[in-house]
Amino acid sequence: MDFRTDMPIYLQIANHIKERIMSGALPYGEKLPSVREYSLEYEVSPLTIQRAMTELDSEGIIKSKRGVGSFVLVDCKDNLEERMVDRQIEDFIAKMRNVGLSDTAILNKVKGALEDE
């Protein structure tokens, strides 16, 4: 996988794993590959994988059990969808700020667009 190097690698990996869960490539309840296996697959350090796992754990998407491994939570679908929505919104805000819009301007644009519908 090619990473962007101007944003944390562990978040890109966490997002990639989320996409795999949403697409069904990683079924709910499934055991995830080990840190070492992921480290070789993504060609990053074990610590970076560990950070991605901690992130997914804290978002309520996987559950890590010491000595056993990590599992995709059976009921993580709602969390995942909520996170994906949050991410889209964050991306959108970042892009608009990049263009030079103030927060008030962004808000007004969105309001306007919603009213036009």
Next chain:
Amino acid sequence: MSDLVSMKGVSKKVRGTSVIRDLTLSIPSGRIIGLLGDNGIGKTTLLRLIGNFMLPDQGEIRIADVPVSSVTRKSTSFLLAPEQLFDWMNVRDAIAYYRDFFPDFDEQKARRISGEFGIDPQGKIKDLSKGNKEKVCLMLAFSRNVKLYLLDEPMGGIDPTMKRDVKRFILENIPEDATVILSTHLIKDMEVLFDQLLIMKDHSVLSVDAEEVRAKRNMSVDDYYAEVMSNGGDD
């Protein structure tokens, strides 16, 4: 968690010139660390100090809480430079030599890696290409089972297509919880591998977390390094 390497107030002059001045630094276990800096700034000196191939003029260096000495040297694997290999040996002799010298040496691992690298165990070291000599050095260094690996420019003579293989090689062959400190100029090629960076400049060492650089500054390690080098790099 106690640190794997800790340096306190370390100073070192080499041939009368101050290379490291009053350096205090700690390095945890389980990290892959990029040691960066201009040529001649003292990256090799720092690695040699940690590896106990050189003594500091002042200060103290500990590895897993033991002051550096012949004892810590036994628990540290220092990558040889290709020209340090005994030319007259064949690869199998070099493996036997390491096995006899280091109790932690895993001969089976050495044979497996040689096979993966396609290096003939009967081949004389002096007949190998520079790239293959470097591979022999990597094979020897990583066939030891230790907590700390010190690699000084491990990819000097390796052609570009091999760089990715070296990254994989390191990931495949480090024991769990071991730390690797690797000096390199190939920041762009290697940055995704690094957890932590040690940037040497003006006799001191700046230690930063690679993911923090990306998270807080929205910039790549490569760009951050260029910025540190062009200005003071102060926070």
